[in-house]
Amino acid sequence: MPESTDVPNPDPAPALALATVRAALGFSTDWTPRTDIGESATHVILWSQLELNDLYERLGRPGPVALRLAEPVDSLPVLELAFTVLVDGVGPVEASAEWCPTLGGHDTPLLRAATSAVHQLAC
Template sequence: MSTIELATTVAIGTALVLAPIPAQAVRDLNASPPEPQPAPAPESEPAFDEALIARVRTGLDLLPHWRPRPELGETETRILLWSQLELNALYERAGGTVTTAQVEHTSSDGQTWTEEEITVTVDVPGVGPVQAVTGWCDDLAKYGARDTLPLMRAIAPTPQILETAPARGQLLGYDRFAIAPGAPLPDGRTIATVEDPLGSSWRVTDDHGRVHWLHKYGQLVRYTSGTVAFIESEWAGWSSD
């Protein structure tokens, strides 16, 4: 390197060293490092009643590892099954009341579709009513047609409502049902068959095989509170069971 080149290099280096540092840069160098932000806590699973889960698992003879999946909307007393075949297997081992309804679903992109939803309601000892639910899939009908699958043959008929009275003030509204298959009973059962023997009462068999005697002049009502009652006139002289 020549003398001139060396002198030029030294001059440039000296200028860089002596150049003033901006005040903001000095403040940034002296500032404390930012505190690390804590990672967001993972969403915790809802607190389920483990004893209740165990009773449901035993009552419905579910797999030993079964527990509700909250991301699918399941609870201890509402279970989603993958198909009507799986639901039919549960119905055949646990019994219960089978109902259907047309349910509208909406996907994440806003698309809507209607599905036939099948529900089996089982009265599990120590728990009460437990619902097992699935949607009907036509592609699986080849493994069990509607008219041969016990689940579908057991669908409870739609109850006949004779009269509906809306709630007014503190007075409850109600539906009055015909004493016919599908109608609810005060003990939570559903009428399966009705016979008309000689006498003043209907011989009613519920969906669990229990026999009830309902006076022909009584009224079967379900209030808007959900309570079902059989109301009879004092003169009817009716006594149940």
């Protein structure tokens, strides 16, 4: 019997992980990670802190949350606000957005959770 010259199917795991993350986060089936900005199936970057907060609340306020320093924009301080959600079959998925404190958005559940976590670490 001659050997097959068919190219084997690529590993289905990445496609399955992406579909699972899309469904878990409620994203469109058209969404794909933008690797040019650092996204992957397990690291999602949202446009704004408010959009990130909406996702956080829609998912039932999963944790943990983080607040980290990011690259300044036009000499303004910028923080990266993030939370991690455990997606069945994939593992931890981090969603993040940059937040410039001088532009507002101080009173959201996600930011309150992040600043509370920072305050607990400092005490």
